[in-house]
Amino acid sequence: MSNKSYYVYVLTNYLNSTLYIGVTNSIERRMYEHKNKLIEGFSSKYNLNKLVYVENYENIQDAIAREKQLKTRNRVWKIELIKKANPKLSNLNEQIPDQVWNDTKKVEKQDSNLLLNDTVKIENKQVSV
Secondary structure, three states: OOOOOEEEEEEEOOOOOOEEEEEEOOHHHHHHHHHOOOOOOHHHHOOOOEEEEEEEEOOHHHHHHHHHHHHHOOHHHHHHHHHHHOOOOOOHHHHOOOEEEEOOEEEEOOOOOOOOOOEEEEOOEEEEO
8 A cells, every 4th residue: 555645736826717726746846846837838827826725635546536527617616615625715835835855855945045046956857946
């Protein structure tokens, strides 16, 4: 049995006007990627980096099935689901510590620990912060 966790998550922009549903095995890494627009696509195009909803799964197939299910629902249903867990549509990113991975070593990013223009590695990809 695997100890891995998988997450289905919903992002929006700061006007709460557009929703994005995704799945990941590392919510911290994925939010870092969204926040820093490291992956081109829908979320970077529409500035979607406000995390408003997360579900945790132990099985990737269950997480993918749930992601697909949520994507079939209409916007009103999705907003109602989100508001049950997060009534004010608060930014849940603030509850996730800013973390980056340098190979297998965890580096905590705190105000003065990581300077602008420092370079870190995220899954073998160099990124300037």
